Amino acid sequence: MSRILETINSPADVKKLSVAELTMLAAEIRERLIQSVAKTGGHIGPNLGVVELTIAMHYVFDTPTDSFVFDVSHQAYVHKLLTGREKTFHTIRQPEGLNGFMLRTESEHDSYGAGHAGTALSAALGMAVARDMSGGSEHIVALAGDAAFTNGISFEALNNIAAQTKRMIIILNDNEWSIDKNVGAIAEYFHKIATNSTYVTLHDKAAGLVERFGGKAALHVAKRAEEAAKGLVGRGMIFEEFGISYFGPIDGHNLQLLIETFQFLKQQNKPVVLHAITQKGRGFQPAIEGQKKFHGLGPYDPETGETKVPGQKTYSEIFAETLTKLANGNDKVVAITAAMPNGTALDLFRPHHPKRYFDVGIAEEHAVLFAAGMATKGYRPFCAIYSTFLQRSFDQIVHDVALQNLPVVFCMDRGGLSGDDGPTHHGLFDISYLRGVPGLIHMDPMDEDELADMMYTAMLHDGPSAIRYPRGTGPASVVKDQPVALEIGKAEVLQDGSDVAVFALGAMMGEGRRLVGLLEAQGLSVALVNPRFAKPVDAECVALYGRRCGLLITLEDHVLDGGFGSALLERVNEQELAVPVVRVGWPDQFIEHGKQDDLRKKYGLTAEGAMSKAAGFVGKIVGERLAVQ
Numbered sequence: 140m141s142r143i144l145e146t147i148n149s150p151a152d153v154k155k156l157s158v159a160e161l162t163m164l165a166a167e168i169r170e171r172l173i174q175s176v177a178k179t180g181g182h183i184g185p186n187l188g189v190v191e192l193t194i195a196m197h198y199v200f201d202t203p204t205d206s207f208v209f210d211v212s213h214q215a216y217v218h219k220l221l222t223g224r225e226k227t228f229h230t231i232r233q234p235e236g237l238n239g240f241m242l243r244t245e246s247e248h249d250s251y252g253a254g255h256a257g258t259a260l261s262a263a264l265g266m267a268v269a270r271d272m273s274g275g276s277e278h279i280v281a282l283a284g285d286a287a288f289t290n291g292i293s294f295e296a297l298n299n300i301a302a303q304t305k306r307m308i309i310i311l312n313d314n315e316w317s318i319d320k321n322v323g324a325i326a327e328y329f330h331k332i333a334t335n336s337t338y339v340t341l342h343d344k345a346a347g348l349v350e351r352f353g354g355k356a357a358l359h360v361a362k363r364a365e366e367a368a369k370g371l372v373g374r375g376m377i378f379e380e381f382g383i384s385y386f387g388p389i390d391g392h393n394l395q396l397l398i399e400t401f402q403f404l405k406q407q408n409k410p411v412v413l414h415a416i417t418q419k420g421r422g423f424q425p426a427i428e429g430q431k432k433f434h435g436l437g438p439y440d441p442e443t444g445e446t447k448v449p450g451q452k453t454y455s456e457i458f459a460e461t462l463t464k465l466a467n468g469n470d471k472v473v474a475i476t477a478a479m480p481n482g483t484a485l486d487l488f489r490p491h492h493p494k495r496y497f498d499v500g501i502a503e504e505h506a507v508l509f510a511a512g513m514a515t516k517g518y519r520p521f522c523a524i525y526s527t528f529l530q531r532s533f534d535q536i537v538h539d540v541a542l543q544n545l546p547v548v549f550c551m552d553r554g555g556l557s558g559d560d561g562p563t564h565h566g567l568f569d570i571s572y573l574r575g576v577p578g579l580i581h582m583d584p585m586d587e588d589e590l591a592d593m594m595y596t597a598m599l600h601d602g603p604s605a606i607r608y609p610r611g612t613g614p615a616s617v618v619k620d621q622p623v624a625l626e627i628g629k630a631e632v633l634q635d636g637s638d639v640a641v642f643a644l645g646a647m648m649g650e651g652r653r654l655v656g657l658l659e660a661q662g663l664s665v666a667l668v669n670p671r672f673a674k675p676v677d678a679e680c681v682a683l684y685g686r687r688c689g690l691l692i693t694l695e696d697h698v699l700d701g702g703f704g705s706a707l708l709e710r711v712n713e714q715e716l717a718v719p720v721v722r723v724g725w726p727d728q729f730i731e732h733g734k735q736d737d738l739r740k741k742y743g744l745t746a747e748g749a750m751s752k753a754a755g756f757v758g759k760i761v762g763e764r765l766a767v768q
């Protein structure tokens with residue numbers, strides 16, 4: 140029962156509450172999050188960790204006049220509950236429902252959208268400078284997790300802040316977790332501060348002090364904690380060195396302390412950072428015990444935290460098992476992830492080859508350069524980075540890997556529609572952004588067994604390669620014990636035909652087979668081709684069917700512009716073929732979040748969609764066939 144929460148229609152309602160009522164509100168929000176996300180799925184762990192932080196932010200600051208910028212913004216559910224979306228919160232990440240991240244078009248309180256990590260500090264600085272230039276007085280508050288500071292862009296911003304603005308507030312939400320435990324020197328640095336004995340004592344005393352002395356004590360605690368932290372790590376506080384005044388660490392669940400501290404920070408005429416120590420998954424024991432699992436997941440049992448055990452291996456698992464096999468036979472094979480060991484399933488590889496597993500943090504550009512360096516020494520790096528996150532590393536792929544023709548393999552999980560995460564996470568652009576890179580081969584398997592073959596082919600290939608594969612499961616093909624090497628640039632003809640040729644790339648093979656059936660039902664002779672390569676496209680195969688057939692149809696889980704269909708069109712044009720080509724893929728727009736099948740139907744990435752798009756050409760061919768009978 141959410142007695143107070145149901146009265147919150149805007150942050151103004153939060154400001155009316157006493158600290159006691161705010162504490163009750165926090166409890167109600169936790170219960171709502173646990174129960175609601177159990178049904179929808181989502182980032183429950185991160186959001187349970189920022190309940191008090193977000194309440195205190197909305198109590199002290201004043202959106203939309205003040206601007207909040209959340210890094211990744213996967214932890215913005217509490218913010219959404221407090222900014223007029225309590226009644227629709229049950230639709231989060233659901234078709235037509237609330238987005239799982241902040242979205243400028245969703246609310247005036249969402250001053251900046253996100254989904255990818257490391258963007259908050261830079262965007263907040265841009266807002267602060269714009270405010271300064273316009274003579275504004277509003278507050279700009281960036282909330283960034285500890286793992287956001289493993290990202291290079293965050294440090295590009297830190298380097299710039301003190302030189303550019305007089306006022307900006309950074310909240311470092313330190314729960315010591317990324318998706319897995321946070322990694323690297325910065326994580327260790329924050330850990331040292333957070334576990335400093337003086338701070339821990341202070342933290343224990345804080346509750347009592349605040350109770351006895353109210354607000355003033357809060358400042359005392361914050362200052363003493365700051366002294367402790369600075370005492371521990373000297374004046375060389377990393378933030379102080381960047382000209383940003385450091386405060387904390389303080390208990391990120393102590394509402395009174397947070398409110399007092401935010402009110403104090405509001406008065407500061409300098410860039411400040413508050414180091415808040417929080418607990419990911421707080422208030423839900425399964426999420427506390429399973430912080431990695433409950434970072435982000437599908438529906439779960441709100442009592443036990445149990446989730447449905449998937450019946451079939453995902454592409455990610457096949458990837459990890461295959462990589463383990465390749466590494467068993469080749470000690471130069473190494474695996475690199477950018478803070479996504481579970482999403483990429485490299486968690487399954489790590490126990491077999493712990494010394495050949497590298498998690499570099501949320502640092503995709505660095506991951507690619509790190510791989511390039513290893514490749515110059517004869518290693519075979521498999522860089523497992525989601526298609527969407529690899530967008531970050533385009534220059535490193537061109538300038539460092541391809542230009543030097545280094546044998547780095549890019550394993551792009553979530554290649555294609557991602558689903559519930561929406562437009563920030565759909566992997567719909569990697570063919571476009573990679574096929575122009577000289578020397579790089581780009582593969583897209585039609586099933587799990589072919590993924591293994593492509594990984595083996597990539598390992599043997601003396602140059603850069605990229606393999607994209609979708610989120611979730613495939614057609615459950617049997618994976619051979621020993622993968623085979625594919626001929627680079629050679630398509631596979633699954634069925635011959637002479638009227639229409641269907642080129643179904645990767646995960647679209649299922650719809651390709653259905654399309655063949657629909658065309659054959661029209662009395663047509665239909666070829667079915669598994670392209671395998673988006674670069675190089677098999678020009679010979681295109682010419683063979685371009686000369687023989689009256690129509691070529693391409694299907695891809697990728698944007699049309701610059702995708703596989705575009706590449707095939709170029710081969711048609713170069714070979715002066717007259718055959719019409721109908722391309723089926725995502726249109727030139729960002730695709731909303733939703734269920735994969737629903738969205739494919741809505742946007743015509745189905746056999747029926749292809750038939751309707753090709754109806755004119757198909758009708759003409761059918762007519763011609765009838766005329767000669």
Ligand SMILES: Cc1ncc(C[n+]2csc(CCOP(=O)(O)OP(=O)(O)O)c2C)c(N)n1
Pocket residue numbers: 185188210211213214254255256257283284285286287288312314316317318419434477478479501503528531
């Ligand atoms: C560029 C990029 N790489 C990877 C991810 C996947 N990702 C989402 S949240 C997250 C961990 C964030 O950790 P932190 O910033 O500490 O926030 P917390 O979840 O702990 O609140 C990662 C790696 C991403 N969103 N963007």
Ligand SMILES: CC(=O)[C@@H](O)[C@H](O)COP(=O)(O)O
Pocket residue numbers: 211213254434435482553557560564610
């Ligand atoms: C917030 C974030 O970027 C990750 O948690 C992402 O949502 C994971 O995506 P998958 O669920 O597809 O692994």
Ligand SMILES: [Mg+2]
Pocket residue numbers: 284285286312313314315316317321
């Ligand atoms: Mg964290």
